[in-house]
Amino acid sequence: MSLPSLPQAKPLDHLAECGKAGDPALVLKGETLSYEALRTRVSRLSQWLIDHVPEKGSRVASWSSKGELTCLMPLAAARAGLVHVPINPLLKHAQAKHILHDCGASMLIGNKGRIASLQEGDVPHGCAVIEETEALSQAIVLESGLGPSDNDPEELCAILYTSGSTGRPKGVMLSHANLWLGAVSVADYLGMAADDVTLGVLPLSFDYGQNQLLSTWFAGGSVVPFDYLFARDVVKACAKHGVTTLAAVPPLWVQLTEIEWSEDAVAPMRRMTNSGGALTIDLVRDLRSIFPDARLFPMYGLTEAFRSTYLDPSLVDEHPTSMGTAIPFAEILVIDDGGNIADPGEEGELVHCGPLVAQGYWQDAERTAERFKPAPQVSKFGGMAVWSGDRVKREANGLLYFVGRRDAMIKSAGNRISPQEVEEAALASGLVAEAVALGVPDERLGHAVHLIARAERGAEDAESELPKYLARELPNFMQPQVIHWREAMPLNPNGKIDRTALKRELAA
Template identity: 65%
Template sequence: MARNDAHAMRLAMTNPIPPANLQPVDRLTLRGEPDAPALVLKNRTLDYAGLEADVARLAGWLAGLNIEPGARAATWAGKGWLTCLMPLAAPRAGLIHVPINPLLKRAQVAHILYDSGAALLVANRGRLAGLETGDLPDDCLEVEEGDAELAAAGATPMAPSNGSPDDLAAILYTSGSTGRPKGVMLSHANLWLGAEAVADYLALEPDDRTLAVLPLAFDYGQNQLLSTWFAGACAVPIDYLLARDVVRAVAKHAITTLAAVPPLWTQLLEQEWPPESVEPLRRLTNSGGALAEPLVRRLRERFPEARLFAMYGLTEAFRSTFLPPEMIDVYPTSIGGSIPHAEVLVVKDDGTLAGPGEEGELVHAGPLVAGGYWRDAERSAERFRLAPPGSRYGGMAVWSGDRVRYDSKGLLHFVGRRDAMIKSLGQRISPQEIEEAALATGLVAECVAIGVPDENLGQAVHLVARASPDTDPGQAAAELVQALRRELPSYMQPQVVHWRDALPKGATGKLDRASLMHELLGVTN
């Protein structure tokens, strides 16, 4: 058996590693050399000694507010001193951090504040002014972001905490593509082990510099900071308006590690990348959606010296799988196998475990599994259930609702979400398979396949697409149908192709499949 094939079989097996040396998440400030750069902000750079000092003072200010232990402290602001330090300072002060994506609107923010029962909201002046009467829970303290930083500068520092790894440290709210956002409860252990696991398999080093472009309220976005600090490396958070801003930031800060979701990679590849923006990059990491083969090929062509990590994760268990970069040229559509501290199982419809060549639901067990949804026992019971027979960890597991399959080498491939699968003419169709076929033509930059109710077919396949920048939309419309007829069986052919200048994206940058679904529900042939 070839070395890569043997490695593939090992990856797809369960990979439980007993947690060791667990610490409260706020102790990440102690991981780097005191004088090594830890955080680059717009107006200053903090070394690890400065990061620890500022976290200590921010925690001291929070403790001085006399909010009861375990209360929820929410932040609603762009990337800056406050939002980068609160994930460590709030749990050090005995509070639970609730980061709110700055892209969310007032009604969504009000839901999160009430659902979490927030006792504190720190936001910038404009966002606070946009709130209306009744948007905040009773007795929720409002503090302007700049005022909080000034107050913290004079606070009595708090020493690193010694709390239990099982104590709740954060509640991260999902994007709410189906129903209202749910608050995922994360412990110190969840955050610490997630940081350790990613720093380990990415092989982050103290001289690495991570460009944090993803929202910090997104689990993948927050881990950009935590895994970087676990490695004693430097994080550079930015809020960007245009994709070219990211390209410039990579060159300006000599970035070695860049994380993105597929729609952002598509935008980035449409930019000009001068040599000074390409050369520093050592690794690219993807999650938040599967990489289609054409996108993998383009990334490898544009960044031939950077290691490309394809990953799969879900907020309820943070991260489940990754594919080692040395395998991606041979297995470009695989999501690999389990990460450290994770046990990944594939459960068939009959309840038994799948093997090579078989498909089923991905189930994640082990210490990365979150504590359920905040104050939502009903939805927690749907997603968090006992691990299936055969689990080496046992206990509570996350039943993802995502369909995956093993290939003949034992590697995992994402098929699609159970609730997004299309059923047409009695056939179960993966939207991703249609999308990958469309992208492979080179005529389409990004697309979403959706099943629309149809009296004769059960569901008709509709494809919403944006033409590639170097392709005339009229030409793309004429050629795409013929190309798909050559590549896909008749039952998978789109009945309608909707061409758009842009596709909607959610707060985390992923394509907003749910909003397109709602839009197309009234569409008929």
């Protein structure tokens, strides 16, 4: 497909209409829904929602593992004129309480176990609580439902809560247009088609995870929602379902490269996508070795603007550490500290402009004003932009490179140190599978560099050899004062390495 200009956004529920009636749309454990069945289920669930939550714009939360309800809710709530609030099933009752109260939910639909975990005061006054099996059984027997809506694409459609790496989770407000155009953009640059099969391993409460559904359905393909316990479960599912598209975050990719892949799992794979952290050179090499015929798409995104950049697979081998260039419908500017466009090779802040920019944080004007500001005057889109706080540089060839987060930089003995640079050096040693660099308060230095590392399999001398390697490769001021070795890294609910937990642990 070709996207020469910005298309007209549609109400999100129209994604159910994109595939051919008889083609598979959703592969569940007990049945496969065709697009015709998907339309019927969305229609009836939408009607059921309106019957129970008639006030337009009300927030309806879902809290369950991947399945029919959690996959249908983004479209059904949108058709009903409601605002969907997906809660990550890995969260506990305290985090669910914060989200439910913060968004002012009118209804919570969840599975039996998660509802049973709720304690007194967790659910806001007037919020109905219903088990997903009951909701689906009541909806499916309705004689009629709602047809495709004519909702304004600029209306609020969903609130996605960030994982809360800094402070309490914030609710990012997304319109129909944000999600629709995101689906169109990703389906285009990934080259997705109606015969594609996407394995949905990422949480649907995660913007990257939810787009697994939306972009696949825009292309008319099918989605296999999948919750896994072990990396080998992902391999088995890829082989069983002939998966052509796999999206993951770096910690999962690391696990997947450490196990054997069957030919049945490798052969159908057409594309792999990564976001939520940069791929290392070694990880790119390993993935290219396992999947020589699949296209690898490194990507960068932030929930406040969904997705910002991707690296064309043809450039991955030559520029494996690049963030690439802007995705369709995104304008990415690099702004220096003086407010001007940064020169090639000069570090600046990544500013995302255009129709993928979210509507701000739910009922949080202060934090919205910090991140959502008027676009620079040179922007072709204008309006509000997301000032990411991420430091990047654009080289003369147009490719972007991540430098680090402004608030994550380690300031030690007057030096400004990028954690990513220390981490990349550790990973380049071949002794380390995963690495996180953090600044720990130090009376003498201000902050000392601490490195948390997980040794590469078979690197029995990693603990003694890594300090020697870093001494050769990094300047003195960047040397870790302490290296902490771990058997496993803590992960946050979206599957990323939980830097906040590690920082808290070191501060204890």
